[in-house]
Amino acid sequence: MKKAGIALYPGSFDPFTFGHLDILERACRIFDHVQVTIARNSEKSGFFPNARRRELILECTQHLDNMSVEVFDGLLADYARSMEAVALVRGLRQVSDFDYEFRMAFANRRLAPEVETVFFMTSERHALISASIVREIHGHGGDISSFVPKPVLQALSST
Numbered sequence: 001m002k003k004a005g006i007a008l009y010p011g012s013f014d015p016f017t018f019g020h021l022d023i024l025e026r027a028c029r030i031f032d033h034v035q036v037t038i039a040r041n042s043e044k045s046g047f048f049p050n051a052r053r054r055e056l057i058l059e060c061t062q063h064l065d066n067m068s069v070e071v072f073d074g075l076l077a078d079y080a081r082s083m084e085a086v087a088l089v090r091g092l093r094q095v096s097d098f099d100y101e102f103r104m105a106f107a108n109r110r111l112a113p114e115v116e117t118v119f120f121m122t123s124e125r126h127a128l129i130s131a132s133i134v135r136e137i138h139g140h141g142g143d144i145s146s147f148v149p150k151p152v153l154q155a156l157s158s159t
């Protein structure tokens with residue numbers, strides 16, 4: 001039987017939410033190893049520095065033993081190829097995600113046809129969480145404890 005291999009779970013993760021954690025946990029059940037790849041989205045400006053995002057993801061994922069977290073700045077398709085990744089994992093929350101995700105998946109497939117993009121449908125309870133909404137609510141002093149794991153909550157509370 002063919003093994004499931006290494007998957008990359010790329011994203012901005014700024015900050016890492018319960019929605020991200022949910023997708024990651026499910027990907028870890030399927031792939032041999034999942035690398036959370038903190039990559040640069042040229043359309044977004046950063047809130048937490050990449051190194052801090054990495055620390056926080058590590059703190060939130062101590063219960064998972066077949067994953068790692070790396071920061072990467074460059075073209076994801078090239079990186080996936082260099083890592084011999086079999087898949088790129090992305091979460092889908094709602095219909096509005098499709099257009100962006102499809103364009104990205106098609107572009108990555110053109111650049112690295114051997115790397116399959118695999119979509120995980122988010123759990124219902126996380127369908128409305130996005131990192132930008134978390135930042136927005138936090139910026140206005142709202143309660144984000146149901147959106148982000150404790151280490152992220154603590155880090156945001158001290159900003």
Ligand code: PNS
Nearest residue numbers: 010011012039040041074075076104107
């Ligand atoms: O969480 P995000 O911001 O939706 O993740 C987007 C991300 C970081 C995965 C995407 O912007 C990306 O892959 N950036 C790395 C540069 C790259 O390869 N861009 C082309 C994507 S088609």
